[in-house]
Amino acid sequence: MIENEFNRRDFLKVLGWGGAAVAVSGCGFTSVQDGVENVVSYVEANEYMIPGIGVYFNSTCAQCDAACGITGKVREGRVLKLEGNAASSINRGRLCGLGQAGVQAHYNPDRVTEPRTGKGEKLDWEKALGQVKEKLTGVSGDEIAFLTGNLSGHLKVLLGNYMDALGSKNHFVYDAVAPAVMRASNKKAYGNEMPALRLDKAKVIVSFGADFLGSWVSPVNFSQQYAQFRKGVNNGGRGVLVQIEPKMTLTGANADRWIPANPGTEGVLALGLINALGAAGVSIPSDIAASVSAYGVERVSKDTGVSAEQIQKLAAVLKERSPSLVIAGGGAEGYAHGSQNAAAVALLNQVLGNVGKTVEAPSVVPFPQLAPTAGGTAGLKAFNDGLAAGKFKVVFTLGANPVYSAPAFMKLADNLKKAAFKVALADAIDETAAQADLVLPLDSAMESWGTVVAEYQAGDAHIGIQQPLMERLYDNTRSAGDILLSLVKQQKADDYKAFEDYYAYLRGAVVQAKGSLGGAGMDDDEFWSTVLSSGMVKTGNASSSLRTSASAVTLPAAAVADAAFPLRLLPYVQPSMRDGRHANLPWLQESPDPLTTIVWDSWVEMHPKTAAKLGIVEGDIVEVTSKSGSIKAQAYIFPGIHPDAVSVPFGNGHTELGRYAKGVGANVFQMLDPVFDQETGELAINETHVKVSKTGKRVIVVKEEGAAGGSQAGKKIAGRLASNNVDLSKEV
Amino acid sequence: MRHFLRLSILLIGLFSGSSSFAADTLPPVNTADDLGPQVDQPIEFPHNRHAKDMGINCMYCHTYARRAPVAGIPPLQKCMGCHNGIESVKDKPRIKELFKHWDEKKPIAWKKVHDLPDYVRFNHERHVKRFIVQQDKPVQEVCGYCHGDVKEGTVARRQKPLSMGWCVSCHEKAHPTDKTAQATAQGPNDCWQCHK
Ligand code: SF4
Numbered sequence: 055m056i057e058n059e060f061n062r063r064d065f066l067k068v069l070g071w072g073g074a075a076v077a078v079s080g081c082g083f084t085s086v087q088d089g090v091e092n093v094v095s096y097v098e099a100n101e102y103m104i105p106g107i108g109v110y111f112n113s114t115c116a117q118c119d120a121a122c123g124i125t126g127k128v129r130e131g132r133v134l135k136l137e138g139n140a141a142s143s144i145n146r147g148r149l150c151g152l153g154q155a156g157v158q159a160h161y162n163p164d165r166v167t168e169p170r171t172g173k174g175e176k177l178d179w180e181k182a183l184g185q186v187k188e189k190l191t192g193v194s195g196d197e198i199a200f201l202t203g204n205l206s207g208h209l210k211v212l213l214g215n216y217m218d219a220l221g222s223k224n225h226f227v228y229d230a231v232a233p234a235v236m237r238a239s240n241k242k243a244y245g246n247e248m249p250a251l252r253l254d255k256a257k258v259i260v261s262f263g264a265d266f267l268g269s270w271v272s273p274v275n276f277s278q279q280y281a282q283f284r285k286g287v288n289n290g291g292r293g294v295l296v297q298i299e300p301k302m303t304l305t306g307a308n309a310d311r312w313i314p315a316n317p318g319t320e321g322v323l324a325l326g327l328i329n330a331l332g333a334a335g336v337s338i339p340s341d342i343a344a345s346v347s348a349y350g351v352e353r354v355s356k357d358t359g360v361s362a363e364q365i366q367k368l369a370a371v372l373k374e375r376s377p378s379l380v381i382a383g384g385g386a387e388g389y390a391h392g393s394q395n396a397a398a399v400a401l402l403n404q405v406l407g408n409v410g411k412t413v414e415a416p417s418v419v420p421f422p423q424l425a426p427t428a429g430g431t432a433g434l435k436a437f438n439d440g441l442a443a444g445k446f447k448v449v450f451t452l453g454a455n456p457v458y459s460a461p462a463f464m465k466l467a468d469n470l471k472k473a474a475f476k477v478a479l480a481d482a483i484d485e486t487a488a489q490a491d492l493v494l495p496l497d498s499a500m501e502s503w504g505t506v507v508a509e510y511q512a513g514d515a516h517i518g519i520q521q522p523l524m525e526r527l528y529d530n531t532r533s534a535g536d537i538l539l540s541l542v543k544q545q546k547a548d549d550y551k552a553f554e555d556y557y558a559y560l561r562g563a564v565v566q567a568k569g570s571l572g573g574a575g576m577d578d579d580e581f582w583s584t585v586l587s588s589g590m591v592k593t594g595n596a597s598s599s600l601r602t603s604a605s606a607v608t609l610p611a612a613a614v615a616d617a618a619f620p621l622r623l624l625p626y627v628q629p630s631m632r633d634g635r636h637a638n639l640p641w642l643q644e645s646p647d648p649l650t651t652i653v654w655d656s657w658v659e660m661h662p663k664t665a666a667k668l669g670i671v672e673g674d675i676v677e678v679t680s681k682s683g684s685i686k687a688q689a690y691i692f693p694g695i696h697p698d699a700v701s702v703p704f705g706n707g708h709t710e711l712g713r714y715a716k717g718v719g720a721n722v723f724q725m726l727d728p729v730f731d732q733e734t735g736e737l738a739i740n741e742t743h744v745k746v747s748k749t750g751k752r753v754i755v756v757k758e759e760g761a762a763g764g765s766q767a768g769k770k771i772a773g774r775l776a777s778n779n780v781d782l783s784k785e786v
Numbered sequence: 787m788r789h790f791l792r793l794s795i796l797l798i799g800l801f802s803g804s805s806s807f808a809a810d811t812l813p814p815v816n817t818a819d820d821l822g823p824q825v826d827q828p829i830e831f832p833h834n835r836h837a838k839d840m841g842i843n844c845m846y847c848h849t850y851a852r853r854a855p856v857a858g859i860p861p862l863q864k865c866m867g868c869h870n871g872i873e874s875v876k877d878k879p880r881i882k883e884l885f886k887h888w889d890e891k892k893p894i895a896w897k898k899v900h901d902l903p904d905y906v907r908f909n910h911e912r913h914v915k916r917f918i919v920q921q922d923k924p925v926q927e928v929c930g931y932c933h934g935d936v937k938e939g940t941v942a943r944r945q946k947p948l949s950m951g952w953c954v955s956c957h958e959k960a961h962p963t964d965k966t967a968q969a970t971a972q973g974p975n976d977c978w979q980c981h982k
Contacts (some may be wrong), residue, residue, distance in 0.1 A: 086948045087901040089825030094893045106854035113968035 104132055112589025114506045114518030115153045116499035118632065119204045119229070119426070120144060120272040122153055122510035123589050126500065126523040133157055133500050133523040139589050143276040143513025150237025152630050153274070155639045158397045160498035160527070160679050162483050164638060164712025167528040172476075172491040179532065179540075186480065186490055187544045189448055189475040195221030199446040201437050204229050206426035208507030208560055212538040213670040214423075219545035224446070230459040230633040230723065231704065232738075233271055237389035238734045244409060245402035245601035245621060247428075248510055250416040254479035257375035257410075258294045260368070262320040262399050263385015268629035270646065271385050272510040294371060298323060298360075299385040301624040301659070301693030302702045303603070306646045314696040314734030317622045317641035317740060319358040320386035321395035321609045322367070324402045326354030330369035331405060338405055339375075341672075345606035357612065359696075377411035379403070384627060385620025388638050388740035390613070391732035397607045404604035413600065417515035419507050420570075420596035422520065424517065431737035434460055434492035449473040452534060457485035458708060459633055461726040461737065463682045479534055482638055488710045501522060502533035503557045505564070516590045516675075519564075535560065560603050564739050566590065619743035622666070622699040623680060625638040631705025634723075637715035638708075647703065650690050650757035656688040656706045656719030661697040665689065668746060678702065680744045683725030694764045700746060822944025823895050830885050830941055837926065837937035839888040844929045844936070852918075861898055862888050868902075899944050900933075906950075907980050922965040931956070952978070 069275035093498060102109055108127040115122045115771055123142025169182035198220050204227060204416075205213060217225050217226060220739070233431045235511065241404075241661075253259060253266070253276060266276040283293040297309035297561050306312040326349040326612045330523035333340045339347075355362040372378050382399035387393060403413055434456055440446050442465070449470070468490055470476060478490035487493050504520035521547040532540075535556030543550045553559040563576045564571070564585060571591045573581035585591050630642040637643065643654045658676050660668075666745060670676060678700060687702060695701055708719025729741035836842045845851050848856035865886050873883050888895055902908055917928040926937060934945025946952060959972030 086822075086944065087895040088822040088899050088944050091898045091901055093898045094857055096861040096863070097888070097891050097893050098863045099861040104850050104854045105858040106850065106856035190910045233806050359877040 055529060059130050066511060082689065091626050092429050094757070101309075102402040103130075106158055106676045108134070109349020111521065111523050112141075112519070112587065113499075113523060114504070114520045114589065115145075115149070116502075116504075116506070116520065117152045117157060117159070117636065119276065119428070119509055121206075121506045121518045122149060122272075122274050124149065124153065124156070125589070126157075128523055131524055133160065141588055142151065142196075142590060143516065143517075144272060144508055144510075146278055148274050148278060150629070151272050151645055152632070152636065155630070155641045156499055157635065157638045159445050159481070160481065160500040162498075162532065162712065164233050164640060164714070165498070165528070165531070166458070166480060166483055166487070166493055166495040168530045169495060170493050172489075172493075177246075177492075178349060179530070182492060182494060183537075183540050183544070185771070186448075186477060186541065189711075190220065190387055193447050196224070197445065197447040198222040198450075199224040199226065199437060199440060199448075199455060200450040200452070201226045201228055201433070201454050202451070203227070204426055204428045204507045204509070205453070207424050207506040208563055209504060209535055210425055210427060210462045212535065212542055212600050213368065214561075216507060216538055216542040216545065216760065220544060224437075224440065225432040227427045227554060228431065228437065228454045228456065229429050230434075230435040231384070232428065232430040232626045232736075233384065233387070234428070234432065234736045235392045235731050235734050236382055237428065237430075239382070239393050239396035239400055242406065243397060243601070243604075244413065246416065246598060248416055249600055250414040250512060251276070251279075251379060251381065251669065252288075252412045252414055253293075253379060254282035254291055255289055255319045256283060256377055256379035256412045257289050257291070258371050258378045259283065259308075260295070260298065260378065260402075261305060261605070262295045262324065262380065262382045262395070263297075263387075264381040265305045265385070265578045265627065265629075266381065266383065267308060268304035268306075269627045269632055272508070272512065273629070276775050281456075293377065294373070296368065300622075300696035300699050301385065301626060302627075302692075303385070304629060306694065307649060311363065311696070314694075315358040315360050317696060317699055318391070318395070318612070318622060321398035321607070322349065322665065323360060324395075324398035325349040325607065325609065326351065326358070326365055326378070327372065328405050329354075330365060331373055332635045334369055334373050336373055336405065338757055339604065340608055342401065342405065342604055345608070347722050360526055370652075372406060376406065376635065378406055378410050379408055379412040380406070381390045381766075385740070387731070387736075390422060390741055391610045391728050392731040392736070392738055394607055394609050398609065401604055401607050404602065405432045409600055409602045413499045415598045415600045416597045417511040417513065418596040419515045419517060419569075419593045421510065421517075421593065424505065424507050426507055434466075434733040435464070435737070436467050438464045438469055441466070441472055444472045446473045448475045448477070448486055450477045450479065451486050451490070452479040454487045455484045455635060457489055458711075458721065459723045460725040461682065461728070478636065479537055481531075482636075482712050484711045485709055489590050494537055496537075497522075497526060497533040501526050501531070502535065504533070504535060514592050515595045516592045517589075519587055521589070540755075555616070570594075616743050619680060619745050621744050621746060622696075622740065623678065623722075623725075623740075623742040623744045624695075624699045624724070626659070626701045626703040628703040628705055631698050631703060633706035634708065634715075634721075637705050637718065638712045643714060643718065646758040649694060650692060653756055654718060655756065656685070656722070657689040657755070658687050659692050659695050659701040660692050660746070661695050661699075662693055663697045664700070668748070670746070670748060672753075673697060673752045673755050677747050677749055678725070678744050679747070680709075680727055681741045681748075682727050682742070685720035685722060685725055687720045688753055690755060690757075700744065709751045811845050822899060824943060825899050825941070827882050827896055828894050831880075832940045833936045833942060834938060834940055834971050844925050845914075852914045854911055855909045857910045862893065900948065902948060905981055907982055916961070920964045921962060956960065 094297055108129045110125050110127055113124050115124045122145035123139030125137045125139045136154055138145045138147040146521045169177045169179055233287045243245045264270045268778045281367040282288060286292050295309040296313050297306040298313045299306050300314045300317045304311055325346045329346040329349045330351060332343050351365050354365060375785040380399050380402045382396040385396045403409060457467050476490045477485035477492045478495045479496055480487040481496040500523045502520055506518040506520060533556055539556045540560055562580055565582055568581045628647055648652050658678055670689050672689060672691050675686055676689045677684055677686050702722040706719025706723055727742040729738040731738050847864060848857040849861040850856060865884055876916060917923050917926055931948055957975055960970035960972060963969045963971050
């Protein structure tokens with residue numbers, strides 16, 4: 055038998071756990087703690103607050119501009135988990151991964167917690183705001199600039215009023231991965247920037263590079279519509295999805311056919327389809343027919359790399375399955391002729407008679423002042439031009455991180471130095487806040503009040519209400535609304551003196567309009583609590599309409615390739631990383647990219663043939679060089695990409711932004727070439743040409759995909775998707 | 787020796803979870819040194835005065851136990867509900883301290899004495915339903931299964947090991963399904979019942 059001395063410690067040693075006294079504490083006797091942690095009881099408990107049982111509050115997701123409704127589970131005063139708000143017509147109870155990570159943005163240990171100077175000295179709010187006032191004295195409106203991300207609701211109103219008070223017209227709106235080209239071309243084609251898309255009603259969807267299941271415009275809404283489209287709920291049977299894009303996205307991976315047309319030839323293919331439809335007997339206005347007559351199947355096949363047979367089949371599917379829906383997304387827009395590509399796709403919709411059927415006039419919130427100002431990279435360029443010319447003395451940034459996401463050719467970081475006083479409203483020290491002279495720390499979205507109007511309104515138009523789900527984690531953070539209110543009070547104290555804080559302002563504003571917001575006859579408190587409990591206010595729709603008349607589109611001749619840079623760089627807007635503002639959320643870093651399954655890093659995606667030609671295997675650290683810059687990252691060999699292109703995801707490669715983002719991966723923004731869409735002035739993100747070379751280093755790619763899968767190449771998985779030889783028309 | 791035996795019982799609990807190993811006859815593991823350490827509390831709360839002398843039902847104060855996973859520490863409001871009207875003890879130091887917290891609206895930071903690891907989800911409501919509601923057992927007896935004879939002590943002190951083996955020792959027993967029934971049932975032994 056075992057001797058008495060053979061006590062627990064020895065026993066652990068035998069099992070190999072010796073030495074580490076706490077190693078197996080989880081198994082039993084030492085794991086119950088006595089008198090270590092506190093349990094703080096309420097002084098007065100709310101009836102509905104039961105420790106251990108969640109209470110749910112509705113609010114609005116602030117992780118992207120889709121503005122889905124959220125329901126936060128709060129327990130013992132702490133927000134634990136977010137779900138979708140079932141009453142929201144945008145997301146109808148669902149939430150994407152990026153939205154889920156909203157709690158992590160809130161609890162992020164790298165949040166800025168106090169106002170501070172550029173040197174990192176802490177200030178109190180009075181001093182901090184005093185500094186702003188002081189620096190603005192004697193500075194003319196023209197010398198003040200405010201760069202923000204997309205804004206809507208009362209925050210936008212306050213900012214507008216502040217800029218007016220300062221006499222400045224320099225509010226620039228910047229979104230690094232915005233569908234800005236599409237907005238402009240929609241406006242031209244349909245008379246509306248953001249028509250409602252009815253994926254569910256379409257019998258066939260042909261998407262030209264719109265990753266509507268992953269990152270495009272309002273992915274949660276589209277995913278649900280897509281489910282209905284596939285189930286045949288409103289379209290009489292399972293819909294067919296064809297995705298035309300040289301870099302496979304999540305949507306491409308879900309498509310019945312993924313067609314990697316040559317990058318930039320989306321417009322040619324669309325016009326070719328119009329031509330083929332005309333030849334197949336679809337009635338097309340004569341001027342349009344004449345304008346596409348040059349796009350015969352042979353020529354289009356040659357330009358696009360899509361076989362003549364497949365073009366014919368595609369036309370046949372579109373003809374027989376009506377209504378259809380064609381969409382132009384980021385993949386088609388990011389070119390010097392991006393506007394024309396998008397216009398050609400819109401024209402295809404018009405020719406197919408989809409306008410009014412699957413492309414509908416959107417619901418519009420009848421308060422234009424609250425409508426979103428949606429920007430793109432043109433806003434950044436204008437801001438940067440002003441900085442470069444030394445026009446701005448005082449610069450504010452909010453919801454934008456241009457030092458990270460501006461391409462290197464803009465020299466924005468240097469230009470920013472020309473502004474004497476830079477104020478960053480930020481929740482973490484990102485690259486832009488790191489250069490600021492004053493950082494004003496923001497509340498998280500779980501701590502702030504706000505109103506949000508989604509740019510893409512689905513169903514009933516509504517204003518999303520953002521309300522705190524819990525008390526502030528840090529005493530010295532403030533919401534963007536509160537900061538702007540304080541700033542505008544500095545200029546116009548009398549106008550705003552009735553509002554003690556942003557909450558009072560917001561409540562006042564919403565309650566004042568209760569008559570037109572469905573609250574007629576309710577008293578103020580009753581109306582306000584209804585608004586808060588539903589997390590939104592339905593506003594009723596302002597009328598909107600779409601133009602159906604079509605006009606011809608001309609496409610420029612294809613540019614000649616530069617032999618020194620033989621490959622095209624197709625940056626990838628990854629569903630959870632997007633433009634990189636959330637790279638500091640470990641959940642998002644940890645969740646595998648839906649296609650490559652890679653985590654915590656950047657990668658260079660290339661076709662097996664291209665890799666073989668260059669002698670590159672998975673894990674090789676390669677250098678991707680453009681005229682404007684270069685990055686190094688691990689190679690990932692993937693058949694879901696055009697052989698003449700490589701793809702690198704946006705979002706990583708931060709030099710700031712806290713412990714989880716800093717030093718992870720490479721920043722592909724900075725190597726983009728200075729090519730702009732000729733109509734809108736948006737940065738053409740797919741127009742960078744690169745060469746790829748091996749550095750001689752190799753790593754093991756950290757990914758979810760099993761070792762046996764290794765790569766999908768040769769497994770006849772992706773090969774089948776890319777095939778041109780499947781008889782698509784048999785599906786009709 | 788004693789230590790080792792205890793661990794081996796635990797391991798048996800772990801590795802032969804559903805074996806028929808003398809389950810019905812094994813007493814819950816509970817030896818004298820399972821008593822947790824004395825923990826100083828901000829107010830030395832006399833459980834004996836309340837539960838024994840006054841005969842107050844445990845769930846009058848720990849009211850969440852029948853509705854939630856945690857029993858909860860009563861809100862100050864609850865204490866005041868009675869003590870506001872009990873003149874005889876108003877000048878006692880502990881009650882003065884209580885009034886001070888109440889007047890300042892300052893919550894009391896008690897120390898936890900039954901703090902299970904985060905991967906264990908104990909649910910008070912389930913146990914209250916099973917034994918007090920279904921079997922109609924006296925409240926103090928039922929609470930006592932895990933908390934010992936609270937009415938005999940002052941400041942709460944852990945009385946039982948609250949380890950997995952100890953939990954399992956009771957879950958393996960056959961318990962009547964209600965106060966009259968002959969039928970018995972064991973507590974669940976799926977991992978996920980407690981480890982979610
Ligand atoms: S799509 Fe955007 S708004 Fe909707 S849940 Fe995801 S991150 Fe939030």
